[in-house]
Amino acid sequence: MIFSRWRKRRQERPSPDELLPPEGVALTLPIATVGVRVAAQITDVLITLIAAIALVVLLAMLDGTNPQTIFIIGTLIFFLIRTPYYILAELGWNGQTLGKRLMKIKVVSHDGGSLTAHSLVLRNLMKEAEVFLPATLLLTLDSASPVASIISLLWIGGGLLVPLMDRHRRRLGDMMAGTHVIHLPVPLLLKDLATETPVISKTRKKFIFLTHQLDHYGAYELQTLETLLRAQNAPPSNNAAKQRDATIEAIVERIRKKIGYADPVPYGDRLRFLKAFYNAQREHLEQRQLFGDRRENKHYAKDDQEA
């Protein structure tokens, strides 16, 4: 019972991908996965590490510093390069470092507001405590002191668990700064299927659908059909063409049977039939939606009865 209530509450929460900008229209920005973020982090570490090594080599060549101190100077230089790098890069490139640009992910403000310099500085300073300090600890683990090793392993594990447990995949620094990381969306405008007017020769008749024939499907089926029709534009290879024809035929027969469309559809007209059906169905569903009758999928009638 507790479990079911918990699950219900989970379902009621809005999707973590949703972000509400000040304009009040919710946007869908998918949360970046941990794997992608780790990849971006590794890229950044490599970039800064290479810069640091180059500087150290230069320094060592300029004056023959004590080889004992060269390692510690290297650590210092690595620290002095990476800390400003993350902050400056995210400030300059609007929440993206080079690694993040490569992986096409980006930092956004968690509450949908403006991304402030304060939060960018904070989340990158916390990176020192969350990523680099445990990493150095891991490198300097000493088997002679098992208690210290276990404590540092626990700390590292805890740090890794935080983003995995969070719905928004935030690490501690993200939580404190009020940010999370998203995948950059790519705007790509495809042609509107409904505006593609097929050439209709005089000899062929138009497909006409009646209202009761359009009451069988919902938005989900419509959009599946849309995906299928869009895929037809790509020229297929020989083998795939045969398979595609078979699929189209099966779908046409299925639709005809379901909506009770009596006239047979000849081989050359199948795509034209589907497009006409898509247009009619879309117009019908959109009209129903305007009247407040939203049909998610073909089971809409059943859902209404239950509610």
Add this chain to the structure above:
Amino acid sequence: MSLGQLGSSGQKNQAQPGRHLDQGMNGQDLMRSARFRKEREADWRRLETLLLAAERKGLQRMGFADARDLASLYRQATTSLAIAREISLDKALLGYLEALTARAYLCVYAPQERLGGLVTRFLARSAPQAMRRSWVYVLLGFLCMGLGVLAGYLLYFENTDWYYVFMPSELAGGRGPDVTNEALRSVIYDQDPDGSGLGAFATYLFSHNTRIAIFVFGLGVFACAPAILLTFYNGLGLGAFFALHVERGLGVDLGGWLSIHGVTELSAICIACGGGLKLGTAVLFPGDRSRIDALRLAGHDAVKLALVAALMLVAAALLEGFGRQLIQDMTTRYAIGWGVGALWLAWFALGGRRRR
């Protein structure tokens, strides 16, 4: 001109009733959602090109007209998206509008601050203000350290063996109760410095105390206890160390040796402890807020304390790396150490106050 003002000019555009009629003729046979798209597609395309330019060049380098259009077209796109969700079932259109609006949102609400202004603001205003706001926590930090020193000092006189308990051997540098007076003195007044400037600076920065400061701050999140314990423990070692020198009649000399960088450095640890305590109390006592919210709110000041501590540690490293070897006179050491300390205090106390 703010973005809000820019936006108002664009929204007028959309409400023009004439537009609809103009294009009504050629799009009459289209369904409503297709017509909707046809009317606005040009604006979306323009927003897309503006976006590409803004992402490539940055908002700061865009022309006035372009920046204005970007902001107003973004607001138009959000309304288009809201309408499209209601009237259109075209998946391609919805996906495109969603992505376009999201991209534009990210661009319009990008951070607008310049870095130079950020640094000046931090030094001139926000750092001292944060210090004053959280003076209780900083005081607690100093208290932890002070109590540690006192306890270490008293315990040493009770039994000198405590020294070995409190003082890590690598930090003592061979100094202990069984070492002669001359050896102790020679460390304090080192006539033959071995490390070069930069090497000593770097070595110092990654030495014991910096690590303590980082841990004290970072571990504060875990309910304060680790931060308090670590600061106290650090004080214990210091107290025992001091007691050893007092016992040998070198107390005043050690004071000078420690002062020159210690005033800055130990204060840095206490301030880092204060920052850690601030985070820890936010986790322990979030009040009416959720723990994450409380942590975020406390983080505003805590991170400033950490930055101040970092700045002080770098200053201490400079003093240690260069100053301590060069200046061998005890009075000068005292003067520099406490003088720098007074400067810090003046910064915290007087910086960022509004003039009347």
